[in-house]
Amino acid sequence: MSPENTHICPLEHSGRLDSSIRRWLQNPQKILAPYVREGMDVLEVGCGPGFFTLDIARMVGKSGRVVAVDLQEGMLQIVRDKVRGSGVEGRIVLHRCEAERLGVSGSFDLVFLFYVVHEVPDRGALFREVVALLKDGGLVYVEEPPFEVSGKAFEETLRIAGDAGLEVTGRPKRFPDRAAVLKKP
Template identity: 35%
Template sequence: MSGRSGKRPAARGPLALIPAALALLAAGYALRARRRPAACPYRYRLAVSLPRPFLTRGRLRRALSPSPGERLLEVGPGTGYYALHAARWVAPGGTLHVLDLQQQMLDHTTRAAAAENLGNIIPARGDAQSLPYPEGHFDAAYLVATLGEIPDQDRALRELRRVLRPGGRLVVGELLPDPHMVPLATLRARAAAAGLRYEGRLGTRLGYYARFSVPEEI
């Protein structure tokens, strides 16, 4: 019998440094992403189309509580992962407005909607920091893994409050490992400063939906 254990020796040399180098690159990207928030480029559209186990469509529906006939707003629809379902939640008679900085994302969503015979999605190119809608225009709004990409989150939350009617709902979804993730405590503080009332959370620290509302007029 040989005295060797049969185990291969640990990898040495330049190849052994690859995992550490990749980890450093990922950490560097995450740090830069936090310092310089920016929308996910269209070339990464496959990533925003992947399933999201912590931020499911079913949980979004529970948090948002949409009803037929309502007017909804989604900021940052990407390729329509949530939009195609939300449009059905408010049918018949309701509409879903989708706003994105990138025309390519809007075009992708509208093509997907047309392929599924959905005619109640209304796209608009614009900035969440200056929403192109009148005051009190929407019954509810939502954005998922998007708030952290906006340079001035406080301004965006004030704008969302402005375009929601009294009693209107806002749902914000955040998840790891998104480098732009906004912690719940930070989100609650910013939302309160914008005049939004916190109503609860679905999910965990790994991924959550937080629901807010606009106080009713007295």
């Protein structure tokens, strides 16, 4: 079911999402390091302006791949411009999805969901699609912002993810955010 309070982060906020202050507060390499290895296939849902995308691509190395999807073509265009000439363009596939369907194919080692689940109208449909795209033993990293997502709402997200077949395996301390790592058994 669609929560009534879903709100899509507007394109005008893309600069805020990709600022040097944020890079200092939320260092992508540090956040990703425990989960991303060379050769991995990573699916990033709601990549926005690509704050994490290029770092993921560097970390998966030449034999890895990142599929970065977003609802908004404007966000994807920002990533496309950043990727050009970066040296990792061959590892990144950009895809425009629909609000209730990712519509990608492949099988992934990691699905990265940073500040996006609360914007998705049907979390159950999202997690079911994610499970279908994950390799057995594959991981899902979820992080949500504290003001938009209460502790109760985050637990409800994890319950929905559980119903889709994922198990919570970790609760990274990401104060003030809410974060969890889930696994496809």
